[in-house]
Each structure stands twice: as C-alpha cells, then as structure tokens.
Amino acid sequence: xxxxxxxxxxxxxxxxxxxxxxxxxxxxxxxxxxxxxxxxxxxxxxxxxxxxxxxxxxxxxxxxxxxxxxxxxxxxxxxxxxxxxxxxxxxxxxxxxxxxxxxxxxxxxxxxxxxxxxxxxxxxxxxxxxxxxxxxxxxxxxxxxxxxxxxxxxxxxxxxxxxxxxxxxxxxxxxxxxxxxxxxxxxxxxxxxxxxxxxxxxxxxxxxxxxxxxxxxxxxxxxxxxxxxxxxxxxxxxxxxxxxxxxxxxxxxxxxxxxxxxxxxxxxxxxxxxxxxxxxxxxxxxx
Numbered sequence: 539x540x541x542x543x544x545x546x547x548x549x550x551x552x553x554x555x556x557x558x559x560x561x562x563x564x565x566x567x568x569x570x571x572x573x574x575x576x577x578x579x580x581x582x583x584x585x586x587x588x589x590x591x592x593x594x595x596x597x598x599x600x601x602x603x604x605x606x607x608x609x610x611x612x613x614x615x616x617x618x619x620x621x622x623x624x625x626x627x628x629x630x631x632x633x634x635x636x637x638x639x640x641x642x643x644x645x646x647x648x649x650x651x652x653x654x655x656x657x658x659x660x661x662x663x664x665x666x667x668x669x670x671x672x673x674x675x676x677x678x679x680x681x682x683x684x685x686x687x688x689x690x691x692x693x694x695x696x697x698x699x700x701x702x703x704x705x706x707x708x709x710x711x712x713x714x715x716x717x718x719x720x721x722x723x724x725x726x727x728x729x730x731x732x733x734x735x736x737x738x739x740x741x742x743x744x745x746x747x748x749x750x751x752x753x754x755x756x757x758x759x760x761x762x763x764x765x766x767x768x769x770x771x772x773x774x775x776x777x778x779x780x781x782x783x784x785x786x787x788x789x790x791x792x793x794x795x796x797x798x799x800x801x802x803x804x805x806x807x808x809x810x811x812x813x814x815x816x817x818x819x820x821x822x823x824x825x
Contacts, residue, residue: 540578542572542576542577542578542583542586543586544586544589544590544593546577547572547577547586547587547590548590548593548594548599550572550575550577551568551571551572551587551590551591551594551600552594552599552600554568554571554572554575555568555600555604558780560601560603560604561603561604561605561606561664562606562664562665562780563604563605563606563780564605564606564607564661564662564664564776565587565588565591565605566584566661566774566776567662567665567776567780568587568591568605569583569584569587569776570753570774570776570777571779572587573753573777574753579753579754579755580755591605606661606663606664606665607661634822637818638815638818638819638822639815641807641810641811641814641815642807643803643804643806643807643810644674645673645674645800645803646674646675646703646795647803648799648802648803649703649794649795649796649799649800650703650704650794650796650799651703651704651705651706651794651795652696652699652700652703652704652705652706653675653705653706653707653708653791653794654675654676654677654678654692654695654705654706654707654708655670655675655676655677655678655707655708655709655710655787655790655791656678656679656680656684656707656708656709656710656724657677657678657679657680657709657710657711657775658679658680658681658682658709658710658711658712658717658720658775659679659681659712659774659775659776660679660681661776662679662710662775662776662783663677663679665780665783665784666710666783666784666787668784669784669787669788669791670787670791673788673791673795675791676695678692680711680720680724682716682720683716683720683723684720684724686727689724689727689728689731690731692707692728692735693728693731693732693733696728696733696735697732697733700733700734704736705733705734705735705736706735706736706737706738706794707721707724707735707736707737707738708738708740708787708790708791708794709721709724709737709738709739709740710740710741710742710775710783710786710787711739711741711742711775712742712772712773712774712775713742713743713744713746713747713752713754713769713770713772713773713774713775714757714767714769714772714773715757715763715766715767715769716763717742717775718739718767718769719763721737721739722737724737725737738790740786740787740790741775741778741783741786742773742774742775742777742778744769744770746778747770747773748770750777750778750782752773752777752778753773753777754770754771754772754773755771755772755773756771756772757769757771757772
C-alpha cells in the first residue's frame with residue numbers, strides 16, 4: 539500500500555473541498571485535485587477517493603450535498619405542502635410588480651452568432667451552468683458521442699436560428715481520441731440532417747495539457763481510435779480546476795458576442811420599456 543491511503547485522501551480532500559461551493563466539485567474533479575497534490579493518476583486511486591468520500595460522508599465530516607452528480611437526477615416534484623392563500627396573493631403581487639417593472643429584449647436576438655455550449659460529460663454540468671445562465675446560452679451534455687435524438691433536437695434549434703444567425707457549438711471535451719473526434723462527428727451528422735454548424739473546440743487540447751501541466755493517463759484500450767492516435771495520453775476535462783473551466787467558458791462566449799450590437803439593442807429596449815409599462819397598466823386597470 540502506498541502513502542495515498544484513505545487517511546491521506548481524507549485529510550487532503552477536506553482542504554480541497556473547502557475551496558469550492560457545494561455542487562460544483564465532482565468526485566472525479568476531487569480526484570484530479572488530489573493528483574495535483576502528488577497522488578498518482580490511476581483507476582485504483584480514483585476508487586480510493588470514492589471509498590474515502592463515502593466514509594467521510596457517513597462520518598459527517600463531509601456534507602452529503604458536497605458533490606454534483608448530474609447523471610442521477612429526479613424529474614418533476616411531488617407537491618404536498620398546504621397552500622396558504624395569503625402566500626399565494628403575495629407571490630402574485632410580486633409577479634405583477636415584476637412584469638410591470640422589467641422588460642428585456644433577448645440578449646442574442648441581433649447578434650451574428652447563435653451559440654450553444656456542449657460538454658462531453660454531464661457530471662460537469664454544475665460547473666458550466668452558472669456561466670451559461672449568466673450569458674443566456676443553452677448548455678448540453680453529450681455524454682460521449684451524442685445520440686441522433688440529441689443531435690436532431692439541436693438541428694431543430696440551429697435550423698430555426700440560421701435564418702438570421704450563424705449557429706455555433708462551443709465544445710468542451712476530454713483530451714483523448716474520442717474527445718478529438720466528437721466535434722467532427724457532430725458537425726458531419728448535423729450537416730447530414732440539413733444544417734451547417736461551426737463546431738469550435740475550446741478544450742481540452744494538447745497545448746492546454748502541456749501549459750496546465752495536467753497529468754495524462756494511458757488511453758483506454760476499448761477506444762478503437764487509440765491505435766492511430768499519437769497524443770500524450772488521456773486527460774479528462776475534469777482535470778482542469780472548475781474556476782478555470784468557468785473562465786474558459788466565459789472567454790469563449792465573449793468571443794462570439796458583439797458588445798457594440800448589444801449596446802444598440804439596449805437603446806431600443808429602453809425606448810420600448812415605456813410603451814410596455816403603459817400598456818400593462820392600461821390592461822390591469824380593466825380587470
């Protein structure tokens with residue numbers, strides 16, 4: 539047994555976890571944070587991290603909601619709480635006040651590009667979601683090679699947008715044979731469906747692996763593309779710190795967003811707000 543046992547993992551994991559908000563870090567991401575502290579990047583050590591965090595949560599040293607797990611989510615909600623009339627009236631008043639005060643044009647409606655962010659792993663959805671929500675951009679998790687159903691839904695959105703804008707996918711995936719090939723596959727399949735989409739690979743690429751000093755692992759044997767691949771070794775997107783991934787996503791979205799065009803949109807929005815409020819007041823007075 540090497541020194542990277544459960545005791546070492548728990549001690550160092552608690553220090554790493556304290557650097558992140560709940561729901562941002564995945565177990566895989568924690569594994570890579572510990573690799574940056576010297577632990578070997580192997581499947582065996584990843585399993586030790588998982589086991590150590592199971593113990594830590596049952597020992598109440600780590601809260602159960604510390605890590606994100608977007609691959610296992612419930613859909614919908616079983617509503618069971620009693621409805622209080624006064625609360626409903628208060629909420630309705632707040633909604634009406636919000637409608638009266640706030641009028642917004644769509645942030646991307648007059649931009650050159652229609653962007654969407656695609657990520658290879660759903661487990662990282664919690665990292666990218668705040669940035670995409672801030673910029674009002676769709677976020678999709680491909681979970682490896684995206685299914686034709688996933689791509690057909692994308693085709694419908696892109697084909698609707700291409701009448702006035704240029705569709706573009708900002709892609710974040712692993713550095714390995716499949717991660718390099720997925721953008722090509724997506725572009726070809728979307729083209730075959732009938733829409734031309736630019737697929738811009740943002741991460742993870744070889745120069746980034748070198749610049750960030752990310753730890754490579756042997757390429758998966760089951761990957762049929764590995765025989766002809768001459769890369770440095772497999773590096774998962776999770777190896778990049780969440781803050782860095784968010785900064786990369788922010789920069790990528792800013793690169794396809796024209797601030798001058800947006801300022802013109804805001805001028806039009808301000809003019810239309812006056813008419814919007816006036817007509818809403820007239821309508822409410824008739825109820």
